[in-house]
Amino acid sequence: MTRIYSVLSFFLCSGIAAAFLFGNAGNGPSAQRAADVNKGMEIAQQICSTCHIVGKDAKGVVKADVPSFTSIADKPGQTTEFIVGRLVLPYRPMPDLKLTRLEMADVAAYIMSLREKQ
Numbered sequence: 001m002t003r004i005y006s007v008l009s010f011f012l013c014s015g016i017a018a019a020f021l022f023g024n025a026g027n028g029p030s031a032q033r034a035a036d037v038n039k040g041m042e043i044a045q046q047i048c049s050t051c052h053i054v055g056k057d058a059k060g061v062v063k064a065d066v067p068s069f070t071s072i073a074d075k076p077g078q079t080t081e082f083i084v085g086r087l088v089l090p091y092r093p094m095p096d097l098k099l100t101r102l103e104m105a106d107v108a109a110y111i112m113s114l115r116e117k118q
Ligand code: HEC
Pocket: 043, 044, 047, 048, 049, 050, 051, 052, 065, 066, 067, 072, 075, 083, 086, 087, 091, 092, 093, 094, 095, 097, 099, 107, 108
C-alpha cells in the first residue's frame, strides 16, 4: 500500500512538474523563458548549499546524509521533471523552499547540467 502510494505520488509529482515546466509554453504574454542554468547555479549557491554540495568539487563541510548535486544528477534515469517534483513536494528532512516554478526549473536545469552519465 505504501509502495503504491509512493508510486502514485511520484507520477502525480512528475505530472505537476511537467505542467509547471511546459504548461505555459508559448501562451501569450505569460509565456515563460527557457530554464536558465546560470540562474539555477546562483540559486543553488545561495539557498541549497547550506545543506547540499552544489558544485562539481566537494568544498567545505560535507553532510553525510544529504546527497550532493552531482550524485543527484547522476542517478540512473534522472530527469529534470523528477528534480522539480522533489522541490514541489519535498521529502523530510528536505524543507519546502518555496521557490517559484521558474526558479525550480532553473535549479533543476543546473543540477542536470552536472550529469556526467548518459
Ligand atoms: C535544510 C537542508 C536542505 C536544503 C536547504 C536543501 N536541501 Fe535538498 N535535500 C536535503 C536532504 C536532507 C535531502 C535528502 C532527503 C531524502 O532522504 O530523500 C535532500 C534531497 C534533495 C533532492 C532529492 C534527491 C533524490 O535523489 O531524491 C533534491 C532534488 C534536492 N534535495 C534539491 C535541492 C535544491 C534544488 C535545493 C535548493 C533550492 C535544496 N535541495 C535545498 C536537504 C536540503
